Amino acid sequence: MPDLTTATPRRRRSRARIYSGLATLVLGAVTACGSGGDAQAAGPGGLTHVDVGILPIVTNAPLALGVQKGFFKEEGLDVTTHVGQGGAALLPAVISGQYDFAFSNNVSLLLARSKGLPVSIIAAASSAGVDPEPIDEAIVVPASSPVKSLADLRGATVAVNTLNNIVEVADRVTLEKAGVDLSTVKFIEIPFPDMPAALAQGRMQAAHIAEPHLTRAVQAGARIIAHPYRVVQPDVHISSWFASDRFIKANPDTVQRFTRALERSRAYAAEHTDEVRAFIPGFLNLDPALAKQIALGKWPAGMPSEQSLRSLYDATVRYGLLKPETLPDPTTILRQG
Numbered sequence: 001m002p003d004l005t006t007a008t009p010r011r012r013r014s015r016a017r018i019y020s021g022l023a024t025l026v027l028g029a030v031t032a033c034g035s036g037g038d039a040q041a042a043g044p045g046g047l048t049h050v051d052v053g054i055l056p057i058v059t060n061a062p063l064a065l066g067v068q069k070g071f072f073k074e075e076g077l078d079v080t081t082h083v084g085q086g087g088a089a090l091l092p093a094v095i096s097g098q099y100d101f102a103f104s105n106n107v108s109l110l111l112a113r114s115k116g117l118p119v120s121i122i123a124a125a126s127s128a129g130v131d132p133e134p135i136d137e138a139i140v141v142p143a144s145s146p147v148k149s150l151a152d153l154r155g156a157t158v159a160v161n162t163l164n165n166i167v168e169v170a171d172r173v174t175l176e177k178a179g180v181d182l183s184t185v186k187f188i189e190i191p192f193p194d195m196p197a198a199l200a201q202g203r204m205q206a207a208h209i210a211e212p213h214l215t216r217a218v219q220a221g222a223r224i225i226a227h228p229y230r231v232v233q234p235d236v237h238i239s240s241w242f243a244s245d246r247f248i249k250a251n252p253d254t255v256q257r258f259t260r261a262l263e264r265s266r267a268y269a270a271e272h273t274d275e276v277r278a279f280i281p282g283f284l285n286l287d288p289a290l291a292k293q294i295a296l297g298k299w300p301a302g303m304p305s306e307q308s309l310r311s312l313y314d315a316t317v318r319y320g321l322l323k324p325e326t327l328p329d330p331t332t333i334l335r336q337g
Contacts (some may be wrong), residue, residue, distance in 0.1 A: 050100045052079055067081065071265050087108045095118075098252070101243050108165060110327065111321065116326075119244055122243055124300045134295035136226055141222065174226050178226075
């Protein structure tokens, strides 16, 4: 989801085995499922059932709220959401046909496509916004840290939620542009919920933290020193909704109805942020008081921009995570038609 400085050979081999196993799964899924028309059978009430893989994060709240509001039923879809612990678990579920649609960050999807996994983006999910809009992810340092700027992070240990993926890529871009020698920086993997405590304990000098944990960290005294995604590109598109190419080809009408309901959910959430904040505590098991304070992030309409995909792709290639010969054009991951 290979690192030039911190990933061990064992970790690299493990990730290679994951993608190799997924590629094998692709062949089995295609052979078993065959092809056909838009044959998602209508169930009770004439609704077409779809399974959607989501993550317990604020970015997925618009879809979950849209399901609750009935926007998908109005498009003739009966949606069951399945909460995963990370995008790595959602990819094989979509490839195998267990889920029809799912959520992932765009670097994960580019890496998957470069490994021969036939997945395509059907809609944008989140973008970074532009200054001075509220940020929902940032690099922070402890209140007592002598670090005043990114340049001071030479030789530092920086926490990311997943090694060799979008957070580390964005942080590398940010640190390098600030003049930091990346060979001196060590990245370690810590889940977002554990970062505020680990930062306070001095387990690292800096951490890239996402909401709602960013607000928790700042309330405990952490200082924000960078907005990494905005350094990659202002308002860069970070994540997307995706499906397997097989499903898209076999069920074009279902995909169209799903994306229409998704857009309606996005627009409603953007116009009713107070309702989103009231929905989040139940969705994320979050303190209502904290839900009123966190940055919600930005939910863009339509598809991710081609420039965003190229910016992330170029950085992923630069840091050795993706070989351009395996994916010459990153925009081919966008659903055609």
